[in-house]
Amino acid sequence: MRNERSSEDVALGIRRRVFEHAMRNNGGYLSQACSAGEQLAWLYNEELNLGPPTLPPIPEPFGGVPSAGNPGYHTGAGYNGPAEPGYDRLFIAPAHYALVAYATLIEVGRMAPEGLDMFNKDGSSVEMIGAEHSPGMEVHNGTLGIGLSTAAGLAWGRTRKGEPGRTWVFMSDGEVQEGQTWEAVQACAHHGIDNLYAIMDVNAQQCDGAMDSVMEVGDIRQKFLTFGAACVEIDGHDLGAMRDAVREPHEGRPLIILAHTSPFHTMSILQERFPRLHYVRFKSEDERARMNASIAADLGVEPINYTH
Amino acid sequence: MVEMVNRPYASAFEKFAAGNPDILCLSADLTSSCEIDGFRDRHPDQFVSLGMAEQNMMSFAGGLGLAGFRPFIHTFGVFMYRRPYDQLMASIAYPRRKVRLMGFLPGVTTPGGMTHQSIEDISVMRSIPNMTILETGDATEVESICEAADTIDGPVWCRVLRGSVPRLFDTPIRVGEMRELADGDDILVVTSGICTEEALRARSALKKAGLSIRHLHLHTIKPFDHGALLDHIGSVRHGVITLENHVTEGGVGSLVAETMADAGVGKRLVRLGLRDTYAHGGSRAYLMRYYGLDALALVRGIEDLVGQSFGIGEDDLDAARVDAVHSLVKAEAL
Numbered sequence: 005m006r007n008e009r010s011s012e013d014v015a016l017g018i019r020r021r022v023f024e025h026a027m028r029n030n031g032g033y034l035s036q037a038c039s040a041g042e043q044l045a046w047l048y049n050e051e052l053n054l055g056p057p058t059l060p061p062i063p064e065p066f067g068g069v070p071s072a073g074n075p076g077y078h079t080g081a082g083y084n085g086p087a088e089p090g091y092d093r094l095f096i097a098p099a100h101y102a103l104v105a106y107a108t109l110i111e112v113g114r115m116a117p118e119g120l121d122m123f124n125k126d127g128s129s130v131e132m133i134g135a136e137h138s139p140g141m142e143v144h145n146g147t148l149g150i151g152l153s154t155a156a157g158l159a160w161g162r163t164r165k166g167e168p169g170r171t172w173v174f175m176s177d178g179e180v181q182e183g184q185t186w187e188a189v190q191a192c193a194h195h196g197i198d199n200l201y202a203i204m205d206v207n208a209q210q211c212d213g214a215m216d217s218v219m220e221v222g223d224i225r226q227k228f229l230t231f232g233a234a235c236v237e238i239d240g241h242d243l244g245a246m247r248d249a250v251r252e253p254h255e256g257r258p259l260i261i262l263a264h265t266s267p268f269h270t271m272s273i274l275q276e277r278f279p280r281l282h283y284v285r286f287k288s289e290d291e292r293a294r295m296n297a298s299i300a301a302d303l304g305v306e307p308i309n310y311t312h
Numbered sequence: 313m314v315e316m317v318n319r320p321y322a323s324a325f326e327k328f329a330a331g332n333p334d335i336l337c338l339s340a341d342l343t344s345s346c347e348i349d350g351f352r353d354r355h356p357d358q359f360v361s362l363g364m365a366e367q368n369m370m371s372f373a374g375g376l377g378l379a380g381f382r383p384f385i386h387t388f389g390v391f392m393y394r395r396p397y398d399q400l401m402a403s404i405a406y407p408r409r410k411v412r413l414m415g416f417l418p419g420v421t422t423p424g425g426m427t428h429q430s431i432e433d434i435s436v437m438r439s440i441p442n443m444t445i446l447e448t449g450d451a452t453e454v455e456s457i458c459e460a461a462d463t464i465d466g467p468v469w470c471r472v473l474r475g476s477v478p479r480l481f482d483t484p485i486r487v488g489e490m491r492e493l494a495d496g497d498d499i500l501v502v503t504s505g506i507c508t509e510e511a512l513r514a515r516s517a518l519k520k521a522g523l524s525i526r527h528l529h530l531h532t533i534k535p536f537d538h539g540a541l542l543d544h545i546g547s548v549r550h551g552v553i554t555l556e557n558h559v560t561e562g563g564v565g566s567l568v569a570e571t572m573a574d575a576g577v578g579k580r581l582v583r584l585g586l587r588d589t590y591a592h593g594g595s596r597a598y599l600m601r602y603y604g605l606d607a608l609a610l611v612r613g614i615e616d617l618v619g620q621s622f623g624i625g626e627d628d629l630d631a632a633r634v635d636a637v638h639s640l641v642k643a644e645a646l
Contacts, residue, residue, distance in 0.1 A: 070406060070408045150399055160379075
């Protein structure tokens with residue numbers, strides 16, 4: 005299922021889908037598609053070793069939460085293929101990127117386009133903040149900062165069991181404000197966990213606005229190095245840089261790739277909304293129409309007819 | 313004289329876990345304080361030190377559970393739910409990971425004061441979907457809690473006693489059941505944990521006073537057999553009294569109250585425990601007296617329940633054990 009299309013093409017497809025969805029729904033997580041498009045495209049289209057999906061292309065409705073009385077419960081991890089020893093696993097640590105992650109699943113043929121129509125609809129498993137049962141998700145990460153720790157535990161366990169598959173985490177830079185992130189890196193270094201990989205979307209944005217205005221985090225790379233991870237900084241829109249970064253030696257340490265990105269990459273009109281880009285809801289019909297025309301031109305598609 | 317067992321958890325955990333590759337022993341810098349130092353030294357491959365970093369430890373344990381392991385987390389109970397509550401919820405309870413949360417120093421069993429005393433943990437755990445709650449009240453229960461907890465398909469919160477622990481029972485914990493320690497028909501006394509020993513101290517004095525006591529000891533708090541409790545309540549004349557090493561809100565007292573209210577039982581209930589208060593640092597005996605968790609407090613509660621004074625004083629109660637604050641069976645005085 006890999007490399008049928010270029011990752012550039014997949015990234016463009018992700019952005020087109022998120023754009024269309026945002027236009028039709030009067031807003032959405034547009035800037036996350038701008039910043040993370042290449043990273044998710046690269047992971048799913050090139051880097052991850054995943055088996056074929058085990059869940060139906062059109063997502064099943066919400067099937068209840070885990071409980072003793074719900075024996076049929078399953079997570080959405082089946083869209084990433086089976087949890088077999090040789091395959092990689094991926095956690096989307098900032099579950100707010102779910103819309104972008106779902107668009108990625110569609111672009112790489114793991115979910116049907118109809119899945120995105122179920123986004124944030126009552127009774128749907130395709131939830132706004134990716135839940136365990138949402139397509140492509142395996143654990144709850146809506147509470148930011150817990151993803152890397154969970155992945156560290158899974159990675160340690162897989163090494164103990166002799167499984168060759170890697171554990172990957174897609175992270176966001178806001179998570180470095182959480183102390184738990186540093187606890188996780190510290191534990192990885194102490195236990196020599198090196199089958200753990202993270203790529204972090206360093207877009208310098210968070211809910212309240214630009215990170216520097218909310219809580220300065222300083223030199224993230226230096227912090228990761230000091231806490232005991234291997235860490236590489238790249239241009240997060242450069243697929244070649246990702247291919248190089250993952251080859252960084254990191255024996256006995258996890259590898260963290262800091263992907264520096266622009267929150268309005270390929271959608272230049274979003275600069276108007278800086279620094280409040282976390283969730284772009286159009287403020288007027290005029291703004292919606294202008295963004296529709298501008299972004300459609302940027303992405304090389306016709307403006308979306310969202311009137312019906 | 314009651315038999316005292318030294319460090320029953322240390323030997324019980326090692327006997328249960330050693331050599332089982334699916335079981336991991338997690339610790340957060342309280343290894344000797346939780347009596348797993350010997351296990352660490354003899355079974356280093358099954359021991360995972362996660363340091364003083366409980367938030368990571370909880371999510372890490374969730375990841376280990378996802379990988380197919382059954383982690384036993386060892387630390388003081390307070391440190392497993394107050395700071396890392398979010399991680400407990402998202403990484404362990406929601407996905408029903410088979411993580412066994414071995415919480416030491418329940419309630420006032422430590423002179424460590426507010427920061428070390430888990431006084432509201434049962435209330436918290438009862439409100440968490442998917443959580444099972446077990447509490448030990450003697451050495452036999454401590455010796456059997458690992459096996460009992462490990463039968464559960466999901467997370468388990470355990471209140472574990474350490475150090476020198478009395479042996480009161482001769483049968484292991486059977487999850488979901490309750491122990492009937494006396495079958496009288498005047499008053500139903502419901503106790504758990506260290507409070508059961510206190511109730512036993514009052515037994516002969518109450519008998520002398522002519523009271524027929526029915527006494528239940530709870531080692532399983534969730535899931536709970538409401539029908540069995542209601543049968544016992546139906547067997548007594550006056551009413552019910554609960555005594556717990558916990559705040560009276562949300563713990564065993566609340567559990568009994570809810571059971572009675574749901575069934576429309578019109579009998580009186582007296583709930584003893586910490587009454588909307590924190591405790592402070594002191595010896596167990598001092599704290600149990602000061603906060604009304606001991607045998608004498610139970611007698612006064614029963615007097616309140618039946619509206620009659622029996623003239624029972626401290627001298628009429630069976631002797632209390634006095635634990636040494638500094639003792640070779642504890643890693644530090646905490």
